[in-house]
Amino acid sequence: MTRDHILHRIRTALGRSAGQAASPDVPPARLVVPEMDREARIRSFTARLEALGGKTLCAATRDEARALVAPAIEGKRAVASNAPFLAECGITSLPGVESGIADRERLRAVCAAAQVGITSADYALADTGSLVMLSSPQEARMISLLPPVHIAVAPLERMLTGLDELFTVLPRPAEQTSSMVLITGPSRTADIEQILVRGAHGPGQVIVILVG
């Protein structure tokens, strides 16, 4: 069996035996979570996302969030995830928004036709301007992937300082979900003559609304 053959070759090369534990010299995981107050987090996130061509808006209340989303999707077909937060903000009831989809094929068809995909976000990362999206019954993957515009609406308390804090609060993402995606700005490519083009396969426009 190739498996046993390869593992045997590895062990022979390393001078190890089957079933042997890992050597005790594993470096401790390095997680350094900086101090960063709320305002600093917002400033950092906003600056980072803007540098990538994305946009950050702040809404003090859920109603304000809804009011920010409405003009952005005016006259457009939008698909929203099943995130409870979106319903709480009243976003799922905006005209032109379809949500509550649980069927994969239907979701795909709607996302392929939609011009805007609206999601919440599980976390945001201040030092890189990233969104952290975990796939779940509330959040499907395609909504932040197929439509050319992605709007994410998330409560401010989900804003972490960065990767170190993310892996501190979520050291084992695989226990929660089959897919955790860090989204850092619009999709992009520079494959032709290294000229930057925003919007390739994924959304070319990313708007993040922080609520609270």
Next chain:
Amino acid sequence: MGERVALFVTCLVDQLFPNVGMSMASVLERLGYKVDFPENQTCCGQPAFNSGYRGEARAVARHFIRTFAGYERIVVPSGSCTSMIVHHFADLFGKEPETLRQVHALEKRVWEFSTFLTEVARVEDVGARLAEVVTFHDGCHALRELGIRAAPRRLLARVRDLELREMRPDDECCGFGGTFAVKFAELSGAMARTKIEAILETGATTVVSLDPSCLMQIQGALARAGKAVRTMHLAEVLASH
């Protein structure tokens, strides 16, 4: 001072650029050192080592160790040769513990010239004067294996009437690479031409380096291109007045 220093001039300086060695001796003497030249010296063995001939490199290294056995301070006008001795001699004697011990003791006594001045002699102003616009080329071994960048610049900053202009980019190989220069001549030549473009951009009339091998590559390319820019070793600059 009156302290003794031994020169390891390197085979290249000995045979092709003797003025570099004389300049180095002159600067050290001006600072009060008594300068020795162990006559049995030849080469550090780097050409053999870099070409994969470790047995041959070992023989040359042993000769070096013997030649310089009694000397407390050994000064070298070359980053690449210094690096060969202080970093790579140890790679050669893994199977000879006694020689390895001698190598480790030797490593502490060998200094690249600019580092010797700034860290051992602890001087930056050696009383030099040179009215030229110069640019400085950092040889790769000096820069990356020995971490030398500030020392030569601090010394140049104290040379009267000298203007230093940095080239952009400031960290690219001149293309010498030892036997690489002849094994891959066309490629080495292309790298040299990119280097001299950066040099010419600065408008400097002189290129300074602490590595004679780099200077040979650069001057060779400048001469072939018909450019009037000349090269000087750091020791030659510091000996000028």
Next chain:
Amino acid sequence: MSVEFDRKVHDTLADANLQLAIYSSTGRLKRGRSASVADAEMPDYQELRTQAHAIKKHAIDNLDYYLEEFERNVTARGGKVVYCKDATEVADFVLGLAKQRGARLIVKSKSMTTEEVDLNERLHHHGLESVETDLGEYILQLAHEKPYHIVLPALHKTRYDVADLFTRELHVPRETVIEKQTALACSVLRDKFLAADIGISGANFLVADSGAIVVIENEGNARLTTTAPKVHIVLAGIEKVIPRARDLATFLKLLARSATGQLLSAYTSFLSGARRPGEIDGPDEFYVVLLDNGRTRLLPDREKRQTLYCIRCGACLNACPVYRKIGGYSFPWVYSGPIGAILTPQFMGVSHEPALPFASSLCGACGEVCPVKIDIPKVLLELRSDIKKAEARDGQNRLEKLAFRAFAWLMTHPRIYEMACRMAAMMAPSGNGKWISSVPPPLNLPPVRAWLSQRDLPPPPAKSFRELWRQRR
């Protein structure tokens, strides 16, 4: 050195447009990296490199343990791990699965490992359509060419090349605006994603404690490849494994910065299997193919084992003054640049292209930028020594060996060394202080001629240093 290698190098050096493309695009990436890891931007950069190296060292030194942990965790969530020793076994597995599922269309995201095993060629040979979805790779697939650079596969193509290509292969009106070319390709590929039966991706990391893979990209094609089709196959070298998800806090901070100067790529996907119950979309089946293909051959060597720490960022390519002149196609295999120069001889055997480890000035720029601190110059030197030992054994390159023996003898006999140098100096043209552009026999030996083909030689001085020194006294 090798005729084939010399010819490719020569051709690349002679192509002025290509020279400009290679130098300027790698220059941009080099500067991007430099700015993003500068002290003010990333004060803990060196610390992170040290940590990354230590993690990789530990993972490779305990490779069997972590592969088994990875496998256990993948299997526990319903996924399957398949070990393949070479290209044939990989193709057999994929073809077998495709047949079982009645698959016809495959979409692929960028993966050097799939290039290693010529996967597309093999699938195509068996009547499957396997479409590259990364824009650069897609362009190359249409052109029937190989990637030029780890991060910039189509570095050597201009917008006009792309326009010609698209018109010819996609039967569309000629379009030279890059944004429009991009949109066109994405539109064609979107249909492929949504119709594909199988998605094949690589993996930047295999996370042992999670049974997860990590895929890093900017375009979104990897997300689509790993989300749209019902079957997701991952192909990854066995050396990609890291112990813990938390280790990603170290690696992710280094990878994008080292590659392009970005803080993070647009998308970092952490995928641990088929969609869970309740999850709305994602694949139904998840396979991870672990590839050997020469990696275990490398493993026993303690000095050179570090070659396997590579996280494929491409920083060494962008820093290498040699790569920036000879480009990706001069290299004999899929891996180019400094990492290619140490990896190829070890995976394929040194005789595959013995010139490779010598085609370096040992400037050390690669080792300086490697995020996992692979001491590439050291490995190059070891390979050079290995090659010369093999040549001595096989009686090859005798003349060179003799020359270095003579060199060592001369350098250990100072009086003879001095005499020989004096004789050579007497035979050389004086030059009148000017540098020399030609040298008569018997001095015009091949190395001298090689030097003179590109630059002048210094005129021998009237007296050597030791002669001058003796005179002083």
